[in-house]
Amino acid sequence: MKDKQPLILVTNDDGIDAGGIHALVEMISDMGRIVVVAPDGPRSGQSCALTVSRPLRLTPVADDGHVAYYKTDGTPVDCVKLAINEILGGHPDLILSGINHGSNTAISTIYSGTMGAAYEGSVIGVPSAGFSLCTHDVSPDFGCCREMVRRTTNALLEKPLPYSVCLNINIPYECDIKGVRICRQALGYWTEEYEKRIDPRGQSYYWVTGRFVNTEPDADDTDSWAVANGYVAVVPTSCDRTAVDAFPAVKRLFSL
């Protein structure tokens, strides 16, 4: 038992007004001192983007003595960096990101701002996790996430993760969750990605859309399979992008 309350940094990519971040804070409110630093609006698809071309604003929003809220005009990664450098004056004990409105399974982990914040935690060695609720419902009941959020928070406050690793946790939108599976990221890609429209001045513009193609729908060790079959999917993910298995092939490529 630690003799002082753990310090938990909470962020997301749906913005400080999103239901998911307030549900997350409520679920862990008795588990530590909480500082929320979140974007001032939606930042979905922001990946690990970092704002370098303009300065950032950081605005206190509220503080009830137990939970302090700040907003920024930056990305989820900016939120983590600003929190640590300008608010906390050091590392928190834990970084939690989400709860994202929608799935971040499979290849979505590379585009996800929710996971961007978790990767940032893993870079600096702070236990970090991103939570996503797998539903398109715009105003879902996050209650089915409670048990997993609390179990993860407890676990990460007790045991460290290996260096460079954070957790991508996707939760099915079901009352009757079957259990937790440690998974790998499903392979696949997005297709039919744009809807072309013509503006009132006759110029074309493109909205990203598309659908995900899971190239291994029958593999039962992936995150996509787990969520589709009623399990919470936990993917240990890393900010170390080195593909060690590919070294022999790349050496041959350069005749080394």
Place this chain on the structure above:
Amino acid sequence: MKDKQPLILVTNDDGIDAGGIHALVEMISDMGRIVVVAPDGPRSGQSCALTVSRPLRLTPVADDGHVAYYKTDGTPVDCVKLAINEILGGHPDLILSGINHGSNTAISTIYSGTMGAAYEGSVIGVPSAGFSLCTHDVSPDFGCCREMVRRTTNALLEKPLPYSVCLNINIPYECDIKGVRICRQALGYWTEEYEKRIDPRGQSYYWVTGRFVNTEPDADDTDSWAVANGYVAVVPTSCDRTAVDAFPAVKRLFSL
């Protein structure tokens, strides 16, 4: 030998007016038909970000029958997706990103827009590489990249990369390059990251700055070491973020 010219998609994160992308196109101009789709201005630090909250514009800039140029108001990932879906009507034979003005070694691979475009190629199984010239010189001579750019282009047009893998290639700014090393991503993090300023109305704002701390400066198998010691660093990197080595630790974490 293929009986038709390979199709090479070129993009970057410094924007269509940057010297590095024009140097890259010139270096490979005899090696295939080239389509350039690049951001309309700098997009450094954009990682794998994808524009979802607004539509994108895609504007033809020039076409000399051999090289066609387009610009977008999106990210490097948007450039690749728009190119494939709206210009090429399918996959190119190769995606090259860069030449970036500045290093993308070590943890920079997770923030880099140059590498974002290369990761996007790896998602869809197109051989892809990001090139970076390791100098802060704002108007460098890219000539020292020529041999490596051509060698890589030839190699990737002949032999496939393993699925999900692309190459992060950092080139030292030296005439006398010692050779090519296949490396892993150096571990480390950024510190002292913000410069706080006060605007004329008395409000604070924050510019990202900071310096990189290499936590393993003596390890001679990393990209940072290779570049610092006069070698081209080639890191095989993956869009599969699963940390397979961490499965046992994460199973213990959840008592599974």
